[in-house]
Amino acid sequence: MLWELQELEREIAIKEDEMRKIPSVQVYRSQKSEVSSLQESLSSQQGKVEAGKKKLRRGEMNLQNVNASITGLNNKLYGGEVQSTRELENMEKKLSQLQAEQSEIEDEILSIMEELEKDELKTSELCQQEEKEQARLQKVKAQAQKELQFARQELAQLNERRIGIMEQLEAPLLQKYQDLSRKMQGQCVSLVKEGFCGICNVSLPSAFRARILTPGQLVFCENCGSLLVLGD
Ligand SMILES: [Zn+2]
Structure with missing residues (x-):
């Protein structure tokens, strides 16, 4: 969302x-x-x-x-x-x-x-x-x-x-998104495909997939700081 x-x-x-x-x-x-x-x-x-x-x-x-x-x-x-x-x-x-x-x-x-x-x-x-x-x-x-x-x-x-x-x-999540969006000037949610960050294109360690799938956990790209979501 x-x-x-x-x-x-x-x-x-x-x-x-x-x-x-x-x-x-x-x-x-x-x-x-x-x-x-x-x-x-x-x-x-x-x-x-x-x-x-x-x-x-x-x-x-x-x-x-x-x-x-x-x-x-x-x-x-x-x-x-x-x-x-x-x-x-x-x-x-x-x-x-x-x-x-x-x-x-x-x-x-x-x-x-x-x-x-x-x-x-x-x-x-x-x-x-x-x-x-x-x-x-x-x-x-x-x-x-x-x-x-x-x-x-x-x-x-x-x-x-x-x-x-x-x-x-949820309000806290929306707030987090809005803060991040302001900080990163627009693009702050990254769609991860085949293990790559959709924004900076860095290859993410395989452990990231499991972390992203954990409910309630926000996972950020260590390289560009964007919020990671699974795209495939
Ligand atoms: Zn990135």
Whole structure:
């Protein structure tokens, strides 16, 4: 039973190691980080679009204000109210300034719109890519979950068997095994076959067989210190 326990514990250690390296789980993790970096670029791109829209609205408001000023000035200039030549000259000067400003704002709005269009296109591309990757990720996730679930079940079964054996062992013997296992870092029960120690392979004197068969007696290999059990 101690031998069985030892082998079971080895199997459990291997399974636990395998569980940490399940390929589909690793693929899922790396794809998940790709998707989240994609989401980050998407959200920063969306931020750029929002900022562009704000800039556009501001530009349009400026244009409206300038347009209103121009209309007001035109009405005054050609309404016949103002008679002074000097004042008329000043107003014409002001009008041409406003017209220059108007054309500048119009140019600015145009370039904002171009930029915005590019950003919106890029955003929609990123959005599509993100959706595609997300769908792919969900598939990988399902596979990874299935495989992880399976590995967990296997491990749970092994652990159940391990507990079953431990419950059948007498406490002092189990304690001895656990101490020895810790001391020898894992392999501490040796299966003797044809008179050889199963761990260090040393040839054991024939008297060992009888001693191992004596009930209640623990026999250890004089060379490696492992607990000997008969394997044949
Ligand atoms: Zn030995």
